Amino acid sequence: MAAPVASAAPDLIDVRVLLVAYQGAAGADASVKRTRAEALERAHMLVSMAKSGDRFSELVPKYTDRLGVGDELGVVRMRVAQPTLLSAQLAQAAAALPIAAISEPVEGPEGFFVLERRPDPPVGPTRIAAKHILIGYVGSPQGMDGVTRTEAEARALAETVVKLAREPDADWDALATQYTDEPGGKARHGDLGKFERGKMVPAFERAAFVLDVGQVSDVVQSPFGFHVIKRYE
Numbered sequence: 001m002a003a004p005v006a007s008a009a010p011d012l013i014d015v016r017v018l019l020v021a022y023q024g025a026a027g028a029d030a031s032v033k034r035t036r037a038e039a040l041e042r043a044h045m046l047v048s049m050a051k052s053g054d055r056f057s058e059l060v061p062k063y064t065d066r067l068g069v070g071d072e073l074g075v076v077r078m079r080v081a082q083p084t085l086l087s088a089q090l091a092q093a094a095a096a097l098p099i100a101a102i103s104e105p106v107e108g109p110e111g112f113f114v115l116e117r118r119p120d121p122p123v124g125p126t127r128i129a130a131k132h133i134l135i136g137y138v139g140s141p142q143g144m145d146g147v148t149r150t151e152a153e154a155r156a157l158a159e160t161v162v163k164l165a166r167e168p169d170a171d172w173d174a175l176a177t178q179y180t181d182e183p184g185g186k187a188r189h190g191d192l193g194k195f196e197r198g199k200m201v202p203a204f205e206r207a208a209f210v211l212d213v214g215q216v217s218d219v220v221q222s223p224f225g226f227h228v229i230k231r232y233e
Contacts, residue, residue: 014118019066043105129233158226
């Protein structure tokens with residue numbers, strides 16, 4: 001069955017990203033020893049695996065050389081006209097793909113990228129205001145200094161914070177001051193102000209933009225840790 005075709009000229013898209021780096025590529029880790037030719041061969045192998053039935057969402061965490069970009073499965077939400085986490089070249093390549101299609105390797109300064117076009121974000125508000133409480137843990141891709149709790153401990157604490165924040169007499173400011181690990185977040189009680197789609201990491205955005213005003217989210221995991229989000233506008 002053929003993949004459904006993407007709608008014409010979307011501005012906001014979701015794309016899953018897998019990077020195969022090589023020695024000397026921009027930002028390549030010192031542990032990467034493969035040559036450019038070897039990286040290209042590996043990228044073609046991964047394209048073949050994905051097109052032969054392997055789930056791309058499972059290939060990304062196993063094979064990517066670019067951790068901490070997008071959500072835990074490598075999904076990046078971005079505006080095609082003004083990409084942030086990806087180059088304009090990669091954004092255009094992603095936008096040209098049909099929904100659910102896998103790209104051939106696309107070379108960038110960091111190495112060879114394989115892209116999967118995801119279904120476009122749902123229509124809804126384009127700008128909201130929200131607060132969040134961030135619970136970090138050791139080993140998160142975008143971890144913070146000074147955090148010592150495990151991932152399991154962080155998730156359990158975040159679930160407790162959700163329950164506290166949903167109580168009728170909950171004091172959000174007090175909860176944020178007590179629990180958030182976001183640098184500078186205690187002082188502003190986790191207030192992120194107003195932001196548009198495409199500005200936050202995908203997992204956070206997907207949760208925040210479906211909230212009603214005043215609603216508190218379930219626990220949301222991102223490369224930074226676990227979030228509890230409250231939309232206020």
